[in-house]
């Protein structure tokens with residue numbers, strides 16, 4: 001059978017291949033990008049579902065507007081206000097089927113085959129693949145622990161004239177890096193100066209462990225004249241509530257939202273009205289602050305345990321910056337004392353020792369760094385984290 005040429009640009013991810021090995025019994029996995037299902041607020045979601053079926057069954061089980069279920073748009077507008085973006089009216093956001101769909105809609109509305117886009121190196125693998133599916137050449141901008149470097153980004157913007165710049169400014173996946181306040185302002189200025197769309201993907205911003213991160217690019221747009229027009233913001237309930245509801249949203253210029261809505265109409269018509277109504281009831285019930293506090297506390301403890309274990313077990317064999325939020329620890333193998341520097345080779349040996357992680361290379365659209373790897377501290381409890389890092393030490397020594 002003949003398939004569309006656009007598929008030639010993408011391949012099933014190396015990560016999925018690795019996931020096939022995870023079925024091995026007893027394996028401790030730091031590989032997934034999932035939140036911990038033990039932390040889902042099942043009782044809260046059950047109560048929200050009951051209220052939906054009691055109070056609004058007709059609307060919640062019916063087809064709905066492509067832009068989203070109005071009560072949810074109102075709740076998300078208030079949620080964004082609580083996070084510092086005060087002026088996002090319900091009509092200025094559309095609900096998407098996970099933020100993954102928002103990224104797909106951005107690809108559909110913005111990218112012609114052969115266009116260039118700029119992403120961080122490393123970045124979320126599915127975004128690289130999604131933009132490539134629309135024919136984009138995905139250029140990688142270097143980052144450090146403060147996120148993307150504005151000078152370098154400007155050089156790449158001038159050189160490549162990209163259709164968009166995609167960033168995960170807060171607790172990046174996989175890097176864990178957070179863009180500093182100063183760099184955030186500079187990036188908004190660059191968007192205006194070069195008239196380039198900046199996409200802020202922000203599924204992790206609420207998952208901070210101690211101090212709140214700097215305001216989102218979206219929340220900073222009022223401080224940089226003209227920048228709102230050049231910013232699109234993707235939000236998600238997946239990491240703070242649960243991914244199974246598939247609730248994400250996209251905020252952007254009205255012309256962009258109109259086109260994204262049209263594309264969505266021909267794709268899934270609308271995000272599940274039942275899921276949207278449930279999320280709206282959940283947000284309306286006012287328990288989100290407690291849910292967030294609980295989730296933050298658990299992940300903070302696990303991140304600390306993983307950092308401590310890495311330092312004490314692996315010492316100078318690894319380098320990493322202790323994450324201040326999110327789900328991921330980005331680690332570099334130093335090769336100290338002749339130990340393994342190639343994360344791909346280590347991943348195989350690690351599985352033999354009963355621990356799994358994802359090598360860093362697939363997260364780079366260009367110039368992969370084979371000495372990097374991503375560890376998720378989200379799903380294993382503290383004892384398993386310690387045991388997993390001890391197994392990693394054995395794999396390094398093997």
Ligand code: PMP
Pocket residue numbers: 033097098099100101124168173201203235236237238243246247248
């Ligand atoms: N963006 C980033 C950076 C992610 O890590 C993820 C999920 N791992 C998503 C978007 C997609 O999330 P969802 O579709 O569940 O909202």
